[in-house]
Amino acid sequence: xxxxxxxxxxxxxGDDAVGLVAARAMRxxxxxxxxxxxxxxxxxxxxxxxxxxxxxLLVDAVCTGKVPPGTILEFGVPDFxxxxxxxxxxxxxxxxxxxxxxxxxxxxxAMRILAMEVEPVMAVREGLSAVVAEALPRFLERxxxxxxxMAAAP
Amino acid sequence: MQNHDANTEAASRKITIxxxxxxxxxxxxxxxxxxxxxxxxxxxxxxxxxxFEVFSLGRPAEDMPxxxxxxxxxxxxxxxxxxxxxxxxxxxxxxxxxARKLRELIYNTFMLEDHALHVYILGGPDFIVGPDAPxxxxxxxxxxxxxxxxxxxxxxxxxxxxxxxxxxxGGKVVHPVFGLPGGVAKGIAPGDLxxxxxVAAEGLEFARFTLQVFRDIVLKNPEYRELISSDAFTHxxxxxxxxxxxxxxNFYDGAIRVVDPSGKEFARFPPRDYLEHVAEHVEPWxxxxxxxxxxxxxxxxxxxxxSGIYSVAPLARLNASGGPATPIAQEAYQEYLSALGPGxxxxxxxxxxxxxxxxIAAAERMNELVHDPAIxxxxxxxxxxxxxxxxxxxxxxxxxxxxxxxxxxxxxxITRANLIVATQNNAGRISMSVDxxxxxxxxxxxxxxxxxxxxxxxxRAYDPCNACATHFLPGQMPIALRIRDEQGRILRELSR
Numbered sequence: 001x002x003x004x005x006x007x008x009x010x011x012x013x014g015d016d017a018v019g020l021v022a023a024r025a026m027r028x029x030x031x032x033x034x035x036x037x038x039x040x041x042x043x044x045x046x047x048x049x050x051x052x053x054x055x056x057l058l059v060d061a062v063c064t065g066k067v068p069p070g071t072i073l074e075f076g077v078p079d080f081x082x083x084x085x086x087x088x089x090x091x092x093x094x095x096x097x098x099x100x101x102x103x104x105x106x107x108x109x110a111m112r113i114l115a116m117e118v119e120p121v122m123a124v125r126e127g128l129s130a131v132v133a134e135a136l137p138r139f140l141e142r143x144x145x146x147x148x149x150m151a152a153a154p
Numbered sequence: 155m156q157n158h159d160a161n162t163e164a165a166s167r168k169i170t171i172x173x174x175x176x177x178x179x180x181x182x183x184x185x186x187x188x189x190x191x192x193x194x195x196x197x198x199x200x201x202x203x204x205x206f207e208v209f210s211l212g213r214p215a216e217d218m219p220x221x222x223x224x225x226x227x228x229x230x231x232x233x234x235x236x237x238x239x240x241x242x243x244x245x246x247x248x249x250x251x252x253a254r255k256l257r258e259l260i261y262n263t264f265m266l267e268d269h270a271l272h273v274y275i276l277g278g279p280d281f282i283v284g285p286d287a288p289x290x291x292x293x294x295x296x297x298x299x300x301x302x303x304x305x306x307x308x309x310x311x312x313x314x315x316x317x318x319x320x321x322x323x324g325g326k327v328v329h330p331v332f333g334l335p336g337g338v339a340k341g342i343a344p345g346d347l348x349x350x351x352x353v354a355a356e357g358l359e360f361a362r363f364t365l366q367v368f369r370d371i372v373l374k375n376p377e378y379r380e381l382i383s384s385d386a387f388t389h390x391x392x393x394x395x396x397x398x399x400x401x402x403x404n405f406y407d408g409a410i411r412v413v414d415p416s417g418k419e420f421a422r423f424p425p426r427d428y429l430e431h432v433a434e435h436v437e438p439w440x441x442x443x444x445x446x447x448x449x450x451x452x453x454x455x456x457x458x459x460x461s462g463i464y465s466v467a468p469l470a471r472l473n474a475s476g477g478p479a480t481p482i483a484q485e486a487y488q489e490y491l492s493a494l495g496p497g498x499x500x501x502x503x504x505x506x507x508x509x510x511x512x513x514i515a516a517a518e519r520m521n522e523l524v525h526d527p528a529i530x531x532x533x534x535x536x537x538x539x540x541x542x543x544x545x546x547x548x549x550x551x552x553x554x555x556x557x558x559x560x561x562x563x564x565x566x567x568i569t570r571a572n573l574i575v576a577t578q579n580n581a582g583r584i585s586m587s588v589d590x591x592x593x594x595x596x597x598x599x600x601x602x603x604x605x606x607x608x609x610x611x612x613x614r615a616y617d618p619c620n621a622c623a624t625h626f627l628p629g630q631m632p633i634a635l636r637i638r639d640e641q642g643r644i645l646r647e648l649s650r
Contacts, residue, residue, distance in 0.1 A: 012209070012224050040230075040329070044271065048314065095275070095294045102298040103306045123205035124225060 002035045003055035003150065005143070010040060014125045015069070015118035015132045019059040022139055029144070031151035046096045047105075055150050056108040058093075059143060062115035070135035072142055075113040110153065112146055114139070183609060184439070185592045185637045187645070191599025194640070195455075196592035197439055198585050198613060210571040215244055215542060215562050219333050222558065222573070231264035231320065231330060232551035235406070236558040238333025243426065244545025244560060245538030247336035252531030256338050258406045259350075259523040260323050260330075261549065265405050265516040266357050267316040268552040269468075269509050272617050273364060274301070274309045280611045281372050281506050285381060286604065301367060312360045315353045322346070337535025350524045358482075358517035361510075365486055368510050373493075382503045383494065386594045387612060389457040390415035390500045391583055392447055392464035395474035396550045397422075402479035403471050403515060405550040411474050412447065415459050417498045421449070425548035428557055432574065433462075435582075444582045445574065455586050463582035466554025467616050468508035473498040478511065480518035486511045502587050505615040509552075542566045551576050553617050577618045587612040601637065601646065 007023030009016045020038055027036050039045050050056060062073060080094040093113075100107040116139050118132055128136070185196040206225065213221065218241065223234035235257065242249065249257070274282070278297035287296060298306045323340055324330035332339055342350060372378050381387070392415065396408040410428065412421040421431055434443035435452040446452045446462035453461040464470075472478075477487040490499070490507055499508075523529055547558045554576030561570040577584070591612040595602040637646045 010224060012221065040224075044275075044310075044313065047310065048317075098293070098295050099298070099306070099310070102295055103303055103310065105310075124209040125205060 001052045001054070002033055003031075004049070004053050004057070005030060005034060005036045005147065006046075006049055006056055006058045007036070007038045008040075008046075008058065008060040009038075012124050012126060014121045014123070014127065015116075015129050016061045016121050017126075018061045018116050018118065018128060018132055018136070018139065021128065021136065022059050022143055025136075025140055026143055026147075031147055034147065034151070044096065046093060047099065050096070050108055050111070051100070052106050053108045054110060055153075056111045057143070057146050057150060058111065058113045059139075060113070060115050061118045061121075063118060063120050067117050068131075069117050069119050069129070070131040071117040072135065072139055073115045073117060074142075074146075075115065077111055079113075110150060112150065114142055114146060183588060183592075183636070185596065186642070187596070187599065187637065187639055189640050191597070193589070193593045193596050196585075196589040196609075197437075198588040199439070199442075206573065207571050210560075210568045213568050215241060215545070215560055215566045215568055216335065218558070218560060218568070218571070220329065220331065223330055229264075229268065229551055229553070231261065231268075231324070232549055232556050233558070234324070234330045234333055235261055236547045236549045236551075236556045238335070239407070239547030239549065240545040240558040240560050241333075241335035241538075241547070242545070243547055244542045244562065244566070245335045246540040247536050247538040249337045250531075250533045250536055252341065252528050253337040253534045254407075255523050255526055255529050256323060256341060256534075257333060259520060259529065260320055260332065261406045262516040262519045262523070263316050263319050263357070265550075265552055266361065266513055266520065267313050267320075269513045269516070270309060270313055270316075270360070270364065272552070273368075273506065273509055273513070274306075276617065277506055277509075277614060280614060281378065281503070282367075284375075284378070285607060285611060289607075292607070300371065305367065308360065308363075312356060316357060319350060319353055322349075334535060335538045339534075341532060341534050342530050344530045347524065347530055350529075351521075354517065354520040354524045358514070358521055361513040361517040362482065364513055365510050368507065372506070379493075382501050382507075384501075386590055386608070387502045387587065387615075388500050389465075389502065389583055389586055389590075390459075390498075391457050391461070392420060392450075392459075393470035393473035393498060394464050394466050394555055394579065395471035396548060396555065397475045398479060400479070401476040403475045403477065403512070403550075404479065405512075405516065405519075407549075410548065410555065412464060413474050413498060415457070415498065415500070417473065420447070425557065426544075426546045428546065428548070428559075428574075432557075432579075434574075434578070442581050443578060444585075445579045446582060455582060455589065457583075457586060463586070464579065465583040465616075466550075466576050466579040467505055467552075468512050469499060469502070469505040469615075470554060471550060472508045472511065478515035478518075480515055480522070482518055483511055483515035486514055502583075502612065502615045505617075553577060554579055577616070580616050580618065584613050584616055584618060587616075596637070599645075 007019040009019040011017035011020050023036050039049050183198050186194045188194040219234045219237040222237045223230035279292040282300050283292055283296040324332035392412055394412045396404050397411045398404040398408045409422050414420045432445050433448040434445055450462035478484050541564050542562045544561050549556055557574040559572040562568055588609055591609045595605045636644050639645055
């Protein structure tokens with residue numbers, strides 16, 4: 001299957017949409033053969049998008065509360081090894097990866113995660129905040145660089 | 155946050171995700187102790203999504219099924235359908251029989267899929283892995299360990315096939331484009347019907363199999379049965395749910411029925427009249443409005459017939475109705491009643507059992523619909539002509555009664571939007587459940603081990619919607635629990 005740029009987010013939820021905005025901007029300039037998809041982020045949808053892929057770059061908003069909004073963060077698969085106890089309501093990337101592993105489903109061998117720190121979003125609104133919009137060009141730059149390096153890798 | 159690693163790299167910074175970083179804004183529990191160190195009151199804070207009404211103002215009502223389905227990545231189909239039905243009501247238009255049946259088909263498919271997700275993955279750690287299992291096993295890996303890899307694969311593949319049906323009719327599952335005022339956008343081509351029949355049959359077999367898994371793992375365990383019926387997880391309250399003309403459960407449509415704690419009908423009314431029956435109470439410590447029965451009134455966090463607190467979701471639906479409308483689910487319901495009945499079942503943890511029964515009910519209804527000759531009909535819409543004013547649409551979301559209420563100007567632009575989501579209906583009872591669990595486990599300032607597990611179980615049985623729509627990467631909405639002294643000072647924090 002084709003390499004994938006997968007954006008997670010909700011564009012009715014302000015800065016939560018930063019991954020979607022980035023992916024839309026990248027559509028025209030992806031390396032040859034790459035696919036771009038958007039997902040709403042409910043965990044098992046991720047399973048559908050990721051199963052059978054080899055190379056995936058996931059772009060999303062993140063809310064760690066440890067760094068200022070607009071900070072660009074990168075994660076690898078090992079960062080998501082730690083399973084939370086059961087969530088009251090949803091399934092996250094760590095659980096999806098654990099499911100794939102336990103069930104021996106074909107899952108990306110090369111997956112990277114690029115995220116931008118945002119403030120918690122608890123109100124419905126469209127559009128990015130000033131600080132996130134200002135950081136967007138750097139986020140795109142990093143997306144480009146990672147895609148290029150993943151495309152070049154065997 | 156002990157794993158915080160702030161190594162700075164050229165273009166980005168690396169930090170390690172640990173569960174505590176996933177807590178921002180979600181599921182906070184505050185437990186206030188009295189001077190003796192006993193629990194005075196525990197509060198479960200459900201963060202509420204704000205700004206929805208303002209966001210909707212001035213938008214065309216026809217956009218609401220798309221907008222509302224996008225506020226929640228977990229139950230988009232429920233919002234989509236409640237909004238679509240509110241548009242039917244707004245324009246005073248009845249969809250033709252085929253359109254109605256297609257809506258019901260997609261809706262039951264969604265119920266089956268969503269309930270399966272909860273049974274195996276979200277709630278599974280509590281009742282498949284077990285309440286006293288070690289923390290490191292209380293997750294999806296523990297569930298697979300208990301049910302086996304083959305069952306795990308079956309869950310994933312059945313879910314995927316069910317979602318393919320939803321996608322066939324509605325496009326993307328997360329952003330369905332299906333319901334229109336007075337009908338639907340797409341029908342089933344006769345040539346594609348075999349796929350629907352095949353998946354519906356597979357779904358029913360899967361639901362029955364799930365009941366067997368539940369019997370083998372949960373019901374054969376006497377400790378678990380005891381826990382289900384223990385006082386800590388029991389609240390006699392009122393119950394609400396949609397019912398058909400025979401007072402049987404209907405997820406898609408019907409009258410709203412409320413029964414009292416003894417099971418006697420307290421009210422039965424069309425969705426449009428909901429404001430005559432439901433009111434919202436505000437507490438200073440929470441954004442969430444606590445729904446209660448207007449005719450009884452808000453009497454604080456109390457159960458019993460004198461308190462207006464009521465409950466929705468699977469357990470409540472079985473209590474508020476005369477059971478499922480289909481034979482296999484009815485049989486499963488009888489088995490449930492003979493163990494926990496005869497009257498309304500007040501045990502919160504029985505929600506999990508009720509959910510399995512509802513999986514069967516949804517699958518049977520799917521099978522009825524895919525064998526209904528009208529399902530491949532081509533008359534899909536009645537065009538609305540009435541001038542819009544007010545529309546109310548109600549469905550039973552997996553988590554309980556979901557109400558969409560819109561008011562518009564004469565051009566159909568929203569002037570008022572009110573949503574009552576399942577978790578608001580349940581907020582009072584959830585708070586009582588959390589309070590009761592805390593009271594049983596904290597005495598004289600001593601916190602029993604397992605507090606967090608039991609408190610989590612108390613609210614997870616309701617499958618609460620903590621905040622529709624935030625999809626931050628960690629994808630988790632776990633809980634933070636704070637124990638405070640009588641001055642409100644934090645004595646201890648526990649979190650996942």
